[in-house]
Amino acid sequence: MKTIDDVVMTRRDFSKLAIAGAIGAALPGSVWAQQPAQPGGPYPANFRAIHDEMIAIDGTAPLLGYPPPGQILVDPWDLYKKGGADIVFTTVSSGNLEDTLNFLTYVAKHMAKDPDTLLIKKVADAHEAKKTGKLGVVYQFQPPHALYGNLEWAWFFKQAGIGICQMTYNQKTEFGYGSGEKVDKGLTQKGRDLIKVLDEAKIIVDVAHGGVKTALDTIDAGSTIVVCSHGNARAVINSDRNFPDEVLKAVAQKGGICGVAGWPPFISNNNRPSMDDMIRMIDYMVELVGVDHVGIGMDYMLGQAGTIPDEDAKALYKQLVDKGDWSPKTYPPPPWYYPEGIELPSTLFNLTGALLARGYKKEDIAKIWGGNWLRIMGQVWG
DSSP, rough: OHHHHHHHHHHHOOHHHHHHHHHHHHHTTTSSSOOOOOOTTOBBTTHHHHHHHHHHHHHHOHHHHHHHHSSSSOOHHHHHHHHOOOOEEEOOSSSEEEEHHHHHHHHHHHHOOTEEEEEEESSHHOOOOHHHHHEEEEEEESSSSGGSSSSTTTHHHHTTHHHHEEEOSSSOOOOOOOOTTTTTOOOOHHHHHHHHHHHTTTTTEEEBBBBBHHHHHHHHSSSSOBBBBSBBBTTOOOTTTOOHHHHHHHHTTTTTOEEOOOHHHHHSSSSOEEEEEEEEHHHHHHHHOOGGGGOOOOOOOOTTTTTTTTHHHHHHHHHHHHHHOOOTTOOOOOOOOOOOOSSSGGGTTHHHHHHHTTTTHHHHIIIIIIIIHHHHHHTTTT
16 A cells, blocks of 8 residues: 555656746746645636536535524535535434434525525436536435434435435444444444345435444445545544545445545644645545545534634534544544635635645546536436
């Protein structure tokens, strides 16, 4: 396996950079915007136009699905619209059926009143959202607890807009073991039964938050594509919420996608991650599984810096730790700062600029941002 330094070197063709630097020095009015302050830059002057040509999909967006406990400092829907996101996978599940229905109602109510949003159930809907300038929304189950009572309820939720479902959150569920469990005995029989229903209902199966054995069992049990909507490489940042190479490769071999997340402790050992931290993770995963199997699952969430008051963020953190959803070892207390330049969804387009600056081709950036997700949507949902 290549080291991180090897990966970075392969993404940088020094001879080309030297030529580009010479040209840039001779032609200060060239396409490259000479703005060293741009995180991971400088970016091409037309990078925003390049971004807007693509279909940009954030494969994990709990920020939209979690009802705020009190004051909210920004409108998260506006943030995504300003940032050039076209489709977001919005978490609408919680620890039980009633709470899940409350979360789903919270999002559905907003969308019913917001004409600039569109529920995405088919890949054609994603193209329609882009064409009309609406923010497309896919409903996403992270905790799958709402299906405990009857696996067949997956059919109802599919019709309501659920397009993707995890097998676990961080802890053990009736379906398998989460990444936070000390012992992972793998997928349960009920979990295997659930995968059969999800496959039949055309709901994407997601291994994010699963333990290693549970994730590998899930990939093996799925009859079609299996994804990791938001999970980074443990070889880069050693967190139990990141996956070893074995899992990421297995997802790719199944035809799936590995979504790079920006959640601070999973992208950097610094509590103020840089854009270079984000690009380094993308570099590694592209080198590991190929550009056709890497996507974005930012995992922006309520409570991150700039979304709610600090005291409310601390209270939310205590609630999640007390419930056992989070462990302090894996999830440090707030404030939580996402990578520089993409701290909030309102500047997501900067990631395109940074990838261009790193030397990625436009066609490959388009795959990472949305093309790979679109392929999977078409194959699973039609």
